[in-house]
Amino acid sequence: MNELTVKWTCQPGSIVDLKSAWTHLLEVSKVRGYYQDWRWTESLISDLHIPFDVLSVFHKNTPIALMPLCFDSQLRTITLPHNLQIDLSDCLVDSGFLNSSLGHLLHQQFNIRYPGWKRFEARRAKSPSNIASILSQWPGPKHRDTAYQNFFFLTRTHDDRNLLSKKHVKNVRRLESKLARLYKLEYLHGLTDPSSLEIFLNVEHDSWKGADNQATSILSNEEYSCFYRQLRSQFSGTLQFSISLLLADGRAIAGQLSLIDSGVQYLLKIAYRREVQEFGAGNILLLDTLERAYAEAKLNEVNLVTGPDWALRWHPKETPVEVITLFNGNLAGRASYAIYYLKDLIRPIKEQICTKWPKSRTPEPKKGKEA
The missing domain is CATH 3.40.630.30 (Gcn5-related N-acetyltransferase (GNAT))
Structure with a gap:
């Protein structure tokens, strides 16, 4: 970890100065998509006005990770940028440096930049994702949940x-x-x-x-x-x-x-x-x-980005879109993890009750409109 250094770009009005590092990581990352491109992130800043910091990690002056981060001081929650127009999100990591040193460094930097934080959330990470790869290296409690689906067609x-x-x-x-x-x-x-x-x-x-x-x-x-x-x-x-x-x-x-x-x-x-x-x-x-x-x-493929119900008729291929949560080791972080853990325990019981009792006669709203 001594060979790793960090740079915080706090509340940037523009990320053009990070363009070369961003471009390098796009070239070496095994997992990439439009939502990791610097131009997408630049548009989030300039037009959706999403305030966030950018954490850059370097190994001997070579960029190995970039993470745009938002912090909610009231909820004490760190997230990747999120908005109704953001259906997928991820950070950028050089896969050759996905090890315990990176996980510990991120945990350390979160403590320095955001004192008292309790959890980090990546709310729409399409599998496979860079943020999921960090899970195994994270020193504290962690949680992953498949909340959505991504439909696509091989071409x-x-x-x-x-x-x-x-x-x-x-x-x-x-x-x-x-x-x-x-x-x-x-x-x-x-x-x-x-x-x-x-x-x-x-x-x-x-x-x-x-x-x-x-x-x-x-x-x-x-x-x-x-x-x-x-x-x-x-x-x-x-x-x-x-x-x-x-x-x-x-x-x-x-x-x-x-x-x-x-x-x-x-x-x-x-x-x-x-x-x-x-x-x-x-x-x-x-x-x-x-x-x-x-x-x-x-x-290689045509991707629908989300998993709308109407697309099931096409018989698309699908991949999970996860909510990935990394918790701090402090009291607030462990208490937050305990709530997630209890929800996981209760979920199968809730599903059994729902299948046992008759469904309501009130139809559920459709998820999206027919194309």
């Missing part, structure tokens, strides 16, 4: 197409034919210009997300609008911003907002106009995106 070869539900693909094709009898359909992919983004934002605002009783669309929130416009201008090169549109008689009726990183197309947003909801326009565009990926064989 390395055309044979991967056989993994899709044939029944669902046939149904989507049927709806596409029905829609094509009413409109002339056109598919556009790989759009990067500002006007294409604005078209997508208007499609999403005209979906259920923009309805008066929802108002969760990007255009309904000025910060979110600025954030996605900043993403478009920030990302180029190896990490690409891309818009896909489905046009009906020249008018966009469905769209996708994607970031492409290391052979993976992450669909951050899928939207369709309410007037074509019965046709499943989002599904029609998704099928064309997948067919294009199979034909071109340039992508």
